[in-house]
Amino acid sequence: MNIKTVQKICYGMYVISSKKGGQLNGQIANTLFQITSDPPTVAVSINKQNLTHEYIQESKVFTDSILSKEAPMTLIGHFGFKSGRELDKFKDRTYKIGITGAPIVLENTIGYLECEVLSSTDVGTHTIFIGKIVDCEILSDAEPMTYAYYHQVKGGKSPKTAPTYIKEEKPQGTVVSSKYKCNVCGYVYSPEEGDPASGIKPGTPFEDLPDDWVCPVCGAPKSEFAKEE
Numbered sequence: 001m002n003i004k005t006v007q008k009i010c011y012g013m014y015v016i017s018s019k020k021g022g023q024l025n026g027q028i029a030n031t032l033f034q035i036t037s038d039p040p041t042v043a044v045s046i047n048k049q050n051l052t053h054e055y056i057q058e059s060k061v062f063t064d065s066i067l068s069k070e071a072p073m074t075l076i077g078h079f080g081f082k083s084g085r086e087l088d089k090f091k092d093r094t095y096k097i098g099i100t101g102a103p104i105v106l107e108n109t110i111g112y113l114e115c116e117v118l119s120s121t122d123v124g125t126h127t128i129f130i131g132k133i134v135d136c137e138i139l140s141d142a143e144p145m146t147y148a149y150y151h152q153v154k155g156g157k158s159p160k161t162a163p164t165y166i167k168e169e170k171p172q173g174t175v176v177s178s179k180y181k182c183n184v185c186g187y188v189y190s191p192e193e194g195d196p197a198s199g200i201k202p203g204t205p206f207e208d209l210p211d212d213w214v215c216p217v218c219g220a221p222k223s224e225f226a227k228e229e
């Protein structure tokens with residue numbers, strides 16, 4: 001059995017958000033799909049460890065912001081690799097509060113759904129929430145980001161809490177390079193590419209990055225990086 005076969009399944013990239021009292025939180029998910037059209041329903045699989053899970057269970061509502069291909073890794077890193085227990089993820093972000101009272105991310109969002117939870121299924125590490133769409137809107141004609149595009153073009157990884165996470169085996173006999181990998185999110189710093197979004201020119205060795213440089217995806221400091229071997 002080759003478990004990597006499941007990576008052939010197609011997905012999109014979404015920010016799933018919810019609320020608890022006056023608190024807001026959101027996270028990245030790829031595991032969302034439509035179930036029925038009448039009434040319009042969708043299902044989403046959310047890790048029980050995530051704060052968004054707690055909020056959805058409490059408020060029985062969630063929103064889905066559908067990300068465009070142009071969504072930067074920093075946006076995905078912000079919602080996907082940080083915890084709302086440590087920071088207010090909506091502080092300084094562009095969003096609106098929907099009719100459910102849950103937030104809708106408006107950065108690189110091509111459309112959104114607002115859902116009320118009809119039922120949920122306990123599937124061990126995750127809960128599948130089935131939501132009835134109570135409001136939705138298209139915001140842009142830009143192309144949606146697929147999960148495959150995120151992996152192949154953006155170089156994105158899955159956090160360990162993602163339903164689609166698969167532990168990577170290190171290939172044998174790889175050449176020593178000066179690429180450095182973030183231990184938190186899996187982002188690889190390539191000296192050839194640099195980090196132009198943070199003002200780091202292509203050709204900058206990892207060792208020459210300023211001490212206050214942080215992972216462009218998850219915000220981890222340089223000390224969280226390990227040389228790729």
Ligand code: FE
Pocket residue numbers: 182183184185186187215216217218219220
């Ligand atoms: Fe990182």
